[in-house]
Amino acid sequence: MRQGQPADRSDKLPTRFARALLEVAMQKPLASARPLVNIFHTFIFFGFSFYLLVNVVDVLEAFVPNWETIWQGPLADGFNLLADLFSVFVLVGMLFFLHRRFITKPKVLEFNSNVLLHPGVAAGGVRRDSLIVGGFILLHVGSRWVGSALQLAEAGGPDPWLPTASILLPLFTEMEPGLLEQTIRATWWLALGLILLFIPYFPRSKHIHLMVAPVNLALRRETPRGALDAVQDPAQPGSTTLAGLPWPQVLDAFACIMCTRCHEVCPAHESGTPLSPSALEINKRYHINAHATEVAASGARQNMLEYAISPDAVWSCTACYACVQICPVGNEPMHDILELRRSLVFDGKMPDELGEVLRSLDEQGNSFGESNRRRSKWTRKLNIKDARKEAVDLLWFVGDFASFNQSCTATTRKVAEVLTAAGVDFGVIRKGERSAGNDVRRVGEEGLFESLAEQNIELLEKCEFDRIMTTDPHTYNALKNEYPALGGEYEVVHYSTLLVELIEGGAIQLEQPLAGNATFHDPCYLGRYNGIYDAPREVIERCGLALVEMPRNRENSFCCGAGGGQIWLNDHDDMTQRPSEMRIEEALSVGVSRFLVACPKDMTMYSDAAKTSGHEEEIVVEDIIDLVHSAMGIEGVAA
Amino acid sequence: MKIAVLLKMVPDLVEELEVDSTGKALDTEELKFKLNEFDDHALEEALLLGGEEDEVVALALEGEGNEKLLFTALAKGASRAVQLTGVQPGGSGEQATAFAAALAESSFDLILTGVQSVDDREGQLGPLLAARMGLPCVSVVTGVSVTDGGATVNKEYSGGVMAEFEVTLPAVLGIQSAQQPPRYAPVSKVRQMQQTATIESLTVGGAGGGAESEVTAMAPPEVGASAKMLDDAAALLEVLRGEGVA
Ligand code: SF4
Ligand code: SF4
Numbered sequence: 001m002r003q004g005q006p007a008d009r010s011d012k013l014p015t016r017f018a019r020a021l022l023e024v025a026m027q028k029p030l031a032s033a034r035p036l037v038n039i040f041h042t043f044i045f046f047g048f049s050f051y052l053l054v055n056v057v058d059v060l061e062a063f064v065p066n067w068e069t070i071w072q073g074p075l076a077d078g079f080n081l082l083a084d085l086f087s088v089f090v091l092v093g094m095l096f097f098l099h100r101r102f103i104t105k106p107k108v109l110e111f112n113s114n115v116l117l118h119p120g121v122a123a124g125g126v127r128r129d130s131l132i133v134g135g136f137i138l139l140h141v142g143s144r145w146v147g148s149a150l151q152l153a154e155a156g157g158p159d160p161w162l163p164t165a166s167i168l169l170p171l172f173t174e175m176e177p178g179l180l181e182q183t184i185r186a187t188w189w190l191a192l193g194l195i196l197l198f199i200p201y202f203p204r205s206k207h208i209h210l211m212v213a214p215v216n217l218a219l220r221r222e223t224p225r226g227a228l229d230a231v232q233d234p235a236q237p238g239s240t241t242l243a244g245l246p247w248p249q250v251l252d253a254f255a256c257i258m259c260t261r262c263h264e265v266c267p268a269h270e271s272g273t274p275l276s277p278s279a280l281e282i283n284k285r286y287h288i289n290a291h292a293t294e295v296a297a298s299g300a301r302q303n304m305l306e307y308a309i310s311p312d313a314v315w316s317c318t319a320c321y322a323c324v325q326i327c328p329v330g331n332e333p334m335h336d337i338l339e340l341r342r343s344l345v346f347d348g349k350m351p352d353e354l355g356e357v358l359r360s361l362d363e364q365g366n367s368f369g370e371s372n373r374r375r376s377k378w379t380r381k382l383n384i385k386d387a388r389k390e391a392v393d394l395l396w397f398v399g400d401f402a403s404f405n406q407s408c409t410a411t412t413r414k415v416a417e418v419l420t421a422a423g424v425d426f427g428v429i430r431k432g433e434r435s436a437g438n439d440v441r442r443v444g445e446e447g448l449f450e451s452l453a454e455q456n457i458e459l460l461e462k463c464e465f466d467r468i469m470t471t472d473p474h475t476y477n478a479l480k481n482e483y484p485a486l487g488g489e490y491e492v493v494h495y496s497t498l499l500v501e502l503i504e505g506g507a508i509q510l511e512q513p514l515a516g517n518a519t520f521h522d523p524c525y526l527g528r529y530n531g532i533y534d535a536p537r538e539v540i541e542r543c544g545l546a547l548v549e550m551p552r553n554r555e556n557s558f559c560c561g562a563g564g565g566q567i568w569l570n571d572h573d574d575m576t577q578r579p580s581e582m583r584i585e586e587a588l589s590v591g592v593s594r595f596l597v598a599c600p601k602d603m604t605m606y607s608d609a610a611k612t613s614g615h616e617e618e619i620v621v622e623d624i625i626d627l628v629h630s631a632m633g634i635e636g637v638a639a
Numbered sequence: 640m641k642i643a644v645l646l647k648m649v650p651d652l653v654e655e656l657e658v659d660s661t662g663k664a665l666d667t668e669e670l671k672f673k674l675n676e677f678d679d680h681a682l683e684e685a686l687l688l689g690g691e692e693d694e695v696v697a698l699a700l701e702g703e704g705n706e707k708l709l710f711t712a713l714a715k716g717a718s719r720a721v722q723l724t725g726v727q728p729g730g731s732g733e734q735a736t737a738f739a740a741a742l743a744e745s746s747f748d749l750i751l752t753g754v755q756s757v758d759d760r761e762g763q764l765g766p767l768l769a770a771r772m773g774l775p776c777v778s779v780v781t782g783v784s785v786t787d788g789g790a791t792v793n794k795e796y797s798g799g800v801m802a803e804f805e806v807t808l809p810a811v812l813g814i815q816s817a818q819q820p821p822r823y824a825p826v827s828k829v830r831q832m833q834q835t836a837t838i839e840s841l842t843v844g845g846a847g848g849g850a851e852s853e854v855t856a857m858a859p860p861e862v863g864a865s866a867k868m869l870d871d872a873a874a875l876l877e878v879l880r881g882e883g884v885a
Binding site for chain 1: 651653654655820822823824825826827828829830831
């Protein structure tokens with residue numbers, strides 16, 4: 001950790017730890033996925049926590065004379081009962097996990113075959129580690145449990161406070177007293193001796209998570225999810241080594257329990273690319289373990305692209321935040337990837353097609369390589385105010401896709417028509433607008449992001465407005481969460497929120513409600529990053545449609561595959577199915593024929609996916625504004 | 640080895656071009672400039688040729704945006720950047736004279752420039768420069784490899800015919816395309832260069848350019864009669880019948 005880069009997580013330490021411990025006690029970090037697994041984990045967690053006390057009592061019992069007389073009465077009975085029950089909890093829980101890891105072997109525990117693995121991991125290190133840890137827990141708890149049954153046999157009968165041990169009792173009643181005595185000793189030594197034996201292995205094993213996870217959770221990032229860390233050293237941005245990562249991201253490797261939850265939700269892994277956020281953390285850990293002595297010197301400076309993650313994997317990430325959100329121990333594999341990208345881009349190592357797009361963003365201010373003057377082409381015949389010339393209540397930051405992309409501009413026009421019909425005083429800044437730079441930052445081009453942001457901020461300074469509105473969640477995120485650090489502080493509102501406001505205030509009258517049902521896709525940068533889940537749903541329901549949720553919804557939403565700059569990159573050769581196509585199938589599986597989006601990029605992604613997956617006839621992709629537009633009965637103006 | 644690369648800014652064709660009130664030139668008010676794409680290829684080829692020991696020097700005439708251009712060349716890996724001052728940028732002949740004066744002072748092995756540019760369609764800069772300096776010149780080059788005392792260059796003729804030339808060094812080469820697409824210079828790095836690196840400046844006399852061609856009129860192309868889209872074969876037949884063809 002000391003090799004890592006500084007990061008300040010030392011504010012409000014007591015609160016941070018109190019909150020983390022409370023969350024751990026409630027097992028809250030696990031809650032968002034895998035319910036069955038969580039129940040068994042909870043068994044083990046409580047059982048094992050209680051065993052801390054059990055072990056202390058066992059040692060006292062052995063070494064304190066007359067312990068039996070001191071330690072009795074209701075307290076001892078209660079303790080025995082708990083110890084007895086928790087033993088079974090742990091044993092059952094552990095058997096469940098070992099069965100899962102070794103017998104049922106769910107596919108999610110495996111890595112795509114093209115994922116870079118540390119040699120130790122490739123040799124089955126994770127399974128061996130699971131076996132050692134599992135075996136330790138089984139033997140440790142099991143022998144104590146058997147031990148207490150033996151003690152009952154010695155005492156001569158069952159004890160209502162040791163119900164499960166009493167069930168075992170008949171096995172031992174026939175035993176000779178001498179042998180009994182010796183076996184009791186053996187179980188005691190086995191239970192406690194194992195701990196001594198296990199201690200040296202403990203820090204290297206996944207079991208260390210029970211110490212590191214709470215610390216990691218306590219010290220987690222408290223800045224908005226959508227704001228990336230500033231570059232530490234502008235002369236060498238990002239990092240390709242452990243030593244160059246902020247230290248909490250080095251700690252992540254020790255907190256990792258190798259559960260693979262993160263890659264289960266990862267759109268890149270799911271679609272067959274060589275990226276597994278889980279493998280990244282595990283590889284880091286194996287590297288540190290293998291080089292424990294030299295990590296301080298050279299190991300921490302070895303290029304992570306050699307042992308932790310392949311360059312192709314780095315370029316497969318959609319920066320969707322799913323892995324960070326789901327990780328029960330608060331790890332941030334995505335942030336490692338983004339640091340790697342910063343470093344790669346600085347050294348000019350990136351896919352060719354990305355260089356092209358960055359060049360046009362630099363030269364033209366948009367990712368389409370078009371003259372920025374054509375940015376307002378879609379406004380033709382709509383009579384929209386120029387916010388550079390007159391004051392407006394609402395400054396509409398349109399964003400690249402909504403302005404240039406042909407499958408989006410019809411939607412963009414509808415937004416304008418709805419706002420006009422609702423009497424909103426709004427304007428756009430036409431060719432003055434540059435890409436907000438959200439995804440530029442996420443491909444790692446920090447300098448270009450700053451340059452775009454500075455140009456936008458400079459122009460916005462000169463405009464008079466109350467709020468900024470945008471339909472693009474990526475733009476929304478940059479303006480809201482990242483511009484403040486560069487001096488641009490605005491009140492930013494997403495159109496979904498604005499629509500709810502206008503409907504509730506009566507400015508929008510939905511006189512011709514629609515009928516039928518529909519599903520809604522939560523855009524990553526609206527939902528997971530910025531917590532806006534209800535507004536678009538409210539709009540949909542107000543327009544008269546019945547909302548049917550897909551299995552992966554709200555914070556568990558599945559990325560369309562376009563984020564983090566992927567929309568500019570070619571699909572990886574190994575891609576088996578595009579995330580957007582999987583999502584269309586997911587929507588069909590809940591029996592809807594309307595797929596609703598609230599993001600211009602989603603409009604292009606999903607209209608394409610509906611076509612390429614051959615479901616164009618069965619499902620139509622619409623923007624929430626389409627609903628409002630038709631429920632208001634607006635007659636559009638032809639462009 | 641010492642390689643010089645000549646860079647210049649040209650109007651960005653992504654923008655709509657307008658002719659100014661003289662009717663002889665573009666309206667520069669509304670223009671946006673960018674690096675000539677062939678010069679970008681020349682720079683890329685130079686960077687690919689240049690090894691650890693070699694020196695790649697980027698040169699540009701003084702002008703708006705040229706500093707950023709030179710910092711970008713440094714960010715991509717050029718060893719030095721030089722801006723030529725004291726010249727009124729004019730046609731290719733004047734530019735060739737200015738560059739020749741600048742290059743005469745140091746001994747370069749290779750001088751690379753873009754084969755042409757939107758304001759020099761004939762690609763005169765390379766040949767004129769070579770003539771002024773008394774050096775051999777090959778244009779429309781798509782590949783260079785340096786041999787002992789010379790270079791082997793590939794030249795592309797129209798129709799996809801390729802030729803291979805041996806040239807003695809020093810030589811001037813007009814580059815059509817580099818062996819790799821020109822690299823992207825991260826803005827982070829350009830900004831860093833702007834803070835840490837310096838651009839050398841070299842004053843060259845404003846010697847004349849010799850014979851120049853003169854623009855007498857400039858106008859956007861005539862828009863032809865608009866095309867009509869037909870829906871199906873029947874409509875096509877109808878048109879043909881109307882014309883008396885079928
Ligand atoms: S951010 Fe999304 S795409 Fe990237 S590693 Fe995490 S889950 Fe996968
Ligand atoms: S990073 Fe988190 S989610 Fe991923 S394997 Fe490790 S503990 Fe599980």
